Amino acid sequence: MTRGQRPAASAWERRHTAALAVPVALLLVWLVLYPNLLVLAESVREDGRLTLAHYADFFSTRAELAALWASVWTSLASVALAALIGVPLAMFFHSFDFPGRRIFGALAALPVLLPPLVGVIAFLFLVGESGILTRGVQLALGLETAPWRLTGAPAILFVHAYTMYVYFYLFTLAGLARMDAGITEAAASLGAGRWRILRTVTLPLLTPSLTAAALLVFMTSMASFSAPYVFGGGFRVLTTQIYTSKMSGALSLAMVETVMLASASLVALWFLRRYEEAREYVVVGKGVAPARHRVRSPSVRALLAAAGAGWVLLLLLPHLTLVLISFVADGGWTTQLLPERYSLENYRGLLRDPRLFAPILNSLQMAALATAANLVFCFVAAYLVVRRSFRGRAWLAVLLVLPWALPGTVIAIGLATTFSANQPWAGRFVLVGTFWILPLAYFIRNIPLVAQAAISAFRRFDPTLEEAAASLGAGWMTTMRRVALPLVTPGLAAGGLLAFVTALGEFVASIILYTPRSRPISIEILAQLRAFDFGGAAALGVVLALLMAIVFVIGGRFVRQGVGTSGG
């Protein structure tokens, strides 16, 4: 009856497992572990000798320490601010039932899907020096100059809070949904008032969800590059400091900075995993559906609906601004509050100018390549992790999540280090400067996402189905093709879609690794911004968002159908 572990696999099964596991493990070690080890090695080496001199440099340079400190404190502040927006928002949508609750509740989670760079330029158009809101305040108060400048730490925190609240929002919603309504009802029956229940029952029970969200925001914020890069100015955090060091040729220093950033992220990952293990004991109750406060009075309902809608619109305002600006032709907006002339010129330009259109094709092509590789690789890797037992399986699983924990900047520096030399015997080839480096980076960055999707897809279906196929005489390949593949396809495809969309808008690794001939959309957006062609940048941003939406709609339908065929 004991089925979980199979200590004595048969000879054919062992051989077969090895034939699959060895290539998968080698690839992971080569692409995920090895580049980071090379970075570590480079950080303690000078002219072929071991030295800690670079670390001494780092810790004795004021600017370096300032960047490290800036990364840490802005991340902590981002956690606080994101919680301040996300938790009340979730409680609001959880507690009250009013018209439009579902749609606005879903919209509130939108910012997490948009590529960070697009979000960042959206803020620029709304509250940047010449943004709509900034002009509005300036006009209203009759000021000579803009009332504020969107630079430095406050700007970064503003953007972080505005985009990362989603983690708190979603985790709180999930936590509340898991919570047994009976518990709060019990507290109420014991005479506790609303605030007392919130303080003494709800929040303590939400602690695990909130902690997980906090760690995620911390990691995301540590890894954040777009906001500090666009708004930071003289204010540097580790990610932008790494970029600057790399571009200015201070390679050893860049290595040390990368090691520092990677270590901080890994520590956060360690805490997160520990917390998730502990969390399993906390989930209690059978999940009686929570009673949502159904508001009867029509006027209060309208008020709540308006509040919910207003709140969400406020959160989506930057993105709406982006759409608006994309319709503003060059010179169509000078000093007025809102642009006066709108046209499709920017979009026409995209189609007409091959220089602008090429990046869209590049991104589609590179994202498609990376995602195809992700699908094949992660299918095999997930099969191994879920269905086979072998020595080192736990390590394989760790390598599969590692790229998720490492900031894009760290991965990019690792690849730039590893694949800029031609030493085939050491697994190093010159890929930097070629087309292949970015698809490779996208592939690595998205391994965790697709692998996780594939792993949960494999966990969801009964392994006896594979045994049934074998008992009917089907060999391993036939079983995979005719049973496993159709059954994991919905989950795998969902992961693949998300990976494709992420790769489409990837910026952080791209900016370190791209080659001008095959530059992706994000780099072109930045170039437009640099050339003060805001309309062009906005149009590209909108096209990117639209491409993602199309992928989601088409893909979502396909995935749902797939789920339909294998449901049961």
Place this chain on the structure above:
Amino acid sequence: MSLELRGLRKRFGEVVAVRDFTLELEPGELMTLLGPSGCGKTTALRLIAGFETPDAGRVVFRGTDVTARSPQKRGFGMVFQSYALFPHLSVFENVAFGLKAQRKEASELGRLVEGALVRVDLLGYVDRRVQELSGGQQQRVALARALAIEPPLLLLDEPLSNLDASLRERTRTELRSLLKGLGITALYVTHDQEEAFDLSDRVAVMNDGELRQVGTPEELYDHPHDVFVAGFVGRANLLTGLLESPHGGELRVRLVGDALWPVDPEGTSGLGPGQAVQVVVRPEDLELVPEGHHASELVGVVSERVFRGARIAYHVKLADGTVVEVEANRRSDARGGRIAVRPRSHARAHVYPAAE
């Protein structure tokens, strides 16, 4: 000999799931592996199917050692407890799965699938999705799928345990006549003794990873080899006693209160007078009589009366607190007061050496 299992052994970590497992199946025989949950019967079945590899022992089929063969090369059909129907395939495609793996021609494929579905009376459901079927129908698709490949041996892992009681009873007689009609050799795993008796030519009782007794249902019921088999196959009273041989004649057992009961001579070799033994006697082999100070009487008080339809079970509490179950027909009506329990005229108690 169709299937021979020679000294199979399988360990999972600290737990030995199957040990010294030796069993032989005649061609066309319907054998059941019966035992409580966790006794290793499913592991034994999976060792035969090839999903597990034994730590020791051999699986021999028609004279060929198949221990090292992968499941798909053994070609044994298997019906799973969960049915394991492919949810993304229709009824037809499920049944055709094994035939396609055998690369059958399309025309032949259709004919064989239809044949398999006719056998289980599901021909009208060819194009249905398997989720649309009831539990009983799904079970029959699983059977049709396993039979379609015309396996030389069919393995069934508690295939009826997910059906409700009345359907289960009906299905097992149908299953027996179907399998007997096909003349297929089959090994069936269950924890349900009634099911085992209804279905099988022979039953192999397992406990704690070990085979305890193999025999026809009658053999098991009338002559259980040990206390476990006696208790697991049918209802049984378990008492303790001391063997005697009054006047040097046949063995008898002295129970509490000095009652002397006759003993089934089978299985008493090695046992002699003066030996402490465990005594097993079935409720229907006992009867209730008014206290009469007879040598074979156990005296007690009726503590419970359980209605079982045609019969009534009385729980009689003896002086030392032991409770003995007696099954009587409905007319007898004992209530309260002291009463005597004694074996019916031809009944014999089974005795086993007392556990140390």
